[in-house]
Amino acid sequence: MTAATTAEDLRARTRALLADRPPATTDRADFLRARFDAGLAWVHYPEGLGGLGAPRALQAVVDAELEAAGAPDNDPRRIGIGLGMAAPTILAHGTPEQKSRFLRPLWLGEEVWCQLFSEPGAGSDLAALGTRAVRDTAGDWTVTGQKVWTSSAHTARWAILLARTDPDVPKHRGITYFLCDMTAPGVEVRPLRQITGEAEFNEVFLTGVRIPDAHRLGEVGQGWEVARTTLMNERVSIGGMRMPREGGMIGPVAATWRARPELRTHDLHRRLLGLWVEAEVARLTADRLRQQLAAGQPGPEGSGTKLAFARLNQRISALEVELRAEEGLLYDDWTMRRPELVDFTGRDAGYRYLRAKGNSIEGGTSEVLLNIVAQRVLGLPADPRDDKDLPWKDLAR
Amino acid sequence: MTDLLYSDTEEELRAAVRSLLGARLDPAAALARAEAGRPHDPALWRTLARDIGAAGLLVPVELGGQGASHREAAVVLEELGRAVAPLPYLTSAVLATETLLGCPGPAAEALLGPLAAGESVGVLALPLTAAPGAAATPTVRDTGGGRLTGTVTAVADAAAADTLLVLADTGLHAVPAAAAELTAQVPLDLTRPLARVRLTGAPGRLLAGPGPARAAVDRALRAGAGLLASEQVGLAEWCLTTTVAHVKTRHQFNRPLGSFQALGHRLAQLWLDVAAARAAARAAADALATAAPDAPLLTAVAQAYCSGVAVRAAEECVQLHGGLGMTWEHPAHLYLKRAKSASLALGTASHHHTLIAAEADLPAPPA
Incomplete structure (x- = not known):
């Protein structure tokens, strides 16, 4: 065929x-x-x-x-990490056996995936990660360490995992990429409660977890290069949704403004209009990027979409709490829950305000993304750094 | 759906305008001319307006124009903004042209042909601060038989005009510039000259009565505000590009300035703002070109957003050039002056917010 x-x-x-x-x-x-x-x-x-x-x-x-035709889909929101990050990485770097073993159940949603990258000591500086993978005489691996901010860890069957296999070389060169069985002995998942009261994310403790060498993705020590595939796809999927006018965070605020004349003040009106304009322009900017991609002219604007929406969501939701006057003092519900899906515009104004704080941290902090724009888009020289050539074991921590 | 990209034809037009301005517009010479009281360059205007055909983009072919649209005019304005060119394009090829297009009838059509062909320059005799959606009371009276008396201040490019379009109590009139008394005012923006226009019984030819005149002027101011956004994008982009080039080569503390994260973040943020301004300006140009139902909203959004980005870009350009940015010799000041003046032109951001409040149903609190 x-x-x-x-x-x-x-x-x-x-x-x-x-x-x-x-x-x-x-x-x-x-x-x-x-x-x-x-x-x-x-x-x-x-x-x-x-x-x-x-x-x-x-x-x-x-x-x-x-x-x-009304056909069912594979519920892509529930398996976003598998579809958006694990799959492209396995496709790009996997062995034929790995591709045929993992991609089908991943796409079908039969096996949910999560991402074991960030650590308490390695956030923006992900390459400094310290979870250790030690090879035994049979060539298989034993992994020990702690991961954090893992969504879906409690529902996941598999994880993409970065671990340090050589502490004696500079940090980017001593990392290896693994596919980790989340049901293996030694994997412990604990909910990580966040400022909204709920736990979208988890901490994952790995204690002597055995990983067969057949579940290594890419060469030993090449994990950073493999991870770049994953991270590029993460930023694309975070910034990529199409929206109608007032489709984002500005929608509920505008609706409240129209429905509740008693809340209106001149100062709030001035600020609302300013943010409304910025929200509309951000929407048009994302549309323009989408049109560029569709026309086969990928522009660097993609790096900006997430930055713009993070800042905007925070400012709009902050205004919304204020707009609600006395109700702004209240919160809908502090009950500890473990939602399967994230909904930035769901729930109440107070929730939106708190959840939006994460928008400039998750998937690359705004500070790191601004560095990326400065260096890769504008071509500015990087800050001088002394961490790139030092062995990982000699880095300050 | 709104087309936010540039077509190949638009890119060709851009290349032609850019290469003309690159070859014939020297910022130092333009500044010297402005100081000598002769800011306009009629030869350069003829090449742009007539030879490239830029003056007639908004005018249908049957009226002597190019039959193009606001999308193409926007591209010309981006390039004029990038060069802070002292050419009467916004005033003649956009504002006066749109006003005449809004006045159907042989008198207006007779003026459109020469304007579109670049053989004559027309200027709408209103202060540059005139804004769409704000009913300006005419300061000129018709004393009978189309004899016009009154004064209008801050009229941009009046000194370059052959014909003035004058809004009087009896409607819109065409007045030969030679019949008006023009006094140059000292402008903040040296590249967009301003003049006081004084009429004492000047002969006006009626183009439209009071109601239609108001509608035609409003249409022109709206299109002008929407397209000025593109000029602001071109200006902002020059400021960003020039500043980025400067911080890559300028060394202090044994490092290029651009390697300091504080500066990198500022310029990255500015790049984001310029990319957003471009999307807003393209949306406005496309909405005007297609007479989209949300054109009034999108032109107000573009002007409200882009004027601030242009000012910020020019201010960052001056600041990040350090002492150099404060000199008369470096062209940064021309961009700052144009950007700041343009933020008052055709409605401030705050005025456009008021228009948006009405268009988007976000009413103000009771007074």
């Missing part, structure tokens, strides 16, 4: 799938398996791995056909 590269071909294949497994009378899991095996899961992936080697942009053709 030759690879599908045209929209017409993909449309025909999708219709054939729908005819073969009518969504109305087909079990959801059956349908998803048939879709994967037909190469219509992610068409830009290779044949046999859920794709057809087609241009990525053509996925939209398949999705539109499936949506029109």
Whole structure:
């Protein structure tokens, strides 16, 4: 079979799938398996791995056909880390065995993935991470350390894991990338309660966890290069959603403003209009980026989307608490919960205000992202650094 | 959906304008001319307006124009802003042209042809601060038979005009510039000359009665405000690019200035703001070009946002050039003066916020 590269071909294949497994009378899991095996899961992936080697942009053709037919999806929000980070990294760096073992259950949602990267001592400076992986005589690994800010760890079957395999070389060169079984002995997951009262994230303690060498992704000591694939995909997926006007954090504030004339003051009005303009411009900027990507002119604006929305969400939600006057003193619910999905605009104004504080920290702090814009987009020289060539074991900590 | 990109034709137009300005506009010479009281360069204007055909972009072919749109005019304005060019493009090819397009009838059409062909310069005789959505009371009276008397101040590019479009109590009139008494005012922005226009029984030819005149002027001010955003984007981009180049080569403390994180973060933030301003300005130009229902909203958003970005970019440019940025010799001051003046032109950000409040249904509290 030759690879599908045209929209017409993909449309025909999708219709054939729908005819073969009518969504109305087909079990959801059956349908998803048939879709994967037909190469219509992610068409830009290779044949046999859920794709057809087609241009990525053509996925939209398949999705539109499936949506029109009322076909079930793989609940992408629930398995975002697997789809957005683990899968592209396994595809780029995995062995044939790893790709065929992991990608299918990942896409089907049968196996949820989480990411074991950040540590209490390695946040922005991720390459300084200290979780140790020691090789035994059989070539397999024993991992000990602590990870933090892990979403989905409590539902995950697998994790992508960075660990230090050589402390005697500079930090970027002594890291190896692993696929870690979250049900293995020695893996302990504890909820990490955050300032909103709930626990979206976890701490993960790894104590003598055995990982077979077959679950190493990429070469020993090449983990940092492998991780770059993951991190690039993380920032793309955080900044990539399309929005209608007032679709973001400004929506609930504007709605409150319209519904509650008694809350209006001149000062709040002035600030609301300023933020409304910024929200509209940020939306147009993200639209323009999307149009550039669709036209095959990827611009550097992508680095800015997350920065802009983080700042905006924080300022808008802060205004909203103030707008609500006496109600701004209240909070909807401090009960400790473990939500499976994050909803930045859900719940009450106080929750939005607190949750938005994380927007400038998660997925790269705004300070680090500004460094990236300064150095990679504007081409400014980096601050002089002395940590790149020192052995990891000699770094200050 | 709003097209926020640049077409190949638009990029070709940009290249033509940029290369013309690069070859023929020297900031030092322009400054010397401005100080000598002759800011305009009629030869350069003829090449841009007539030879490149930029003056007639907004005018339909059957009226003697290029039959293009606000999208193309916006690209020309980006380049004029990037060069702080002292050319009457915004005033003649946008404001006067849009005003005449809003006055149907042979009298207005007769003026449009020469304007579109770059053979004549028209200026709408209102203060540069005139804003869309704000009914300005005419300061000129018709004393009978189209004889106009009154004074208008801060009229941009009046000195370059052949024809003045004058809003009087009886409507909009065309007045030969030679029939008006023009006194140059000392402008903050040396690259956009201002004049006081005094009429004492000057002969006006009526183009539209009071109601239609107001509508035509409002249409022009709205388009002008939306397209000024593109001039501001070009200006801001020059400031950013020039400053980035400076901090890469200027050394202090045995390091390039740009290696200091405090400066890198400031310039990265400015880059974000300029990218956002470009999206806002493109949205406004496209909405004007397609007469989109939300064009009034998007032009107000663009002007409210881009004027601040241009001022910030010019202020950062002066500050990060250090002492050099304070000199008369370095062109940074021309950009600062243009940016600050432009933030008052065609409605301040605060005025456009008021328009947005109405368009987006975000009403003010009761007075």
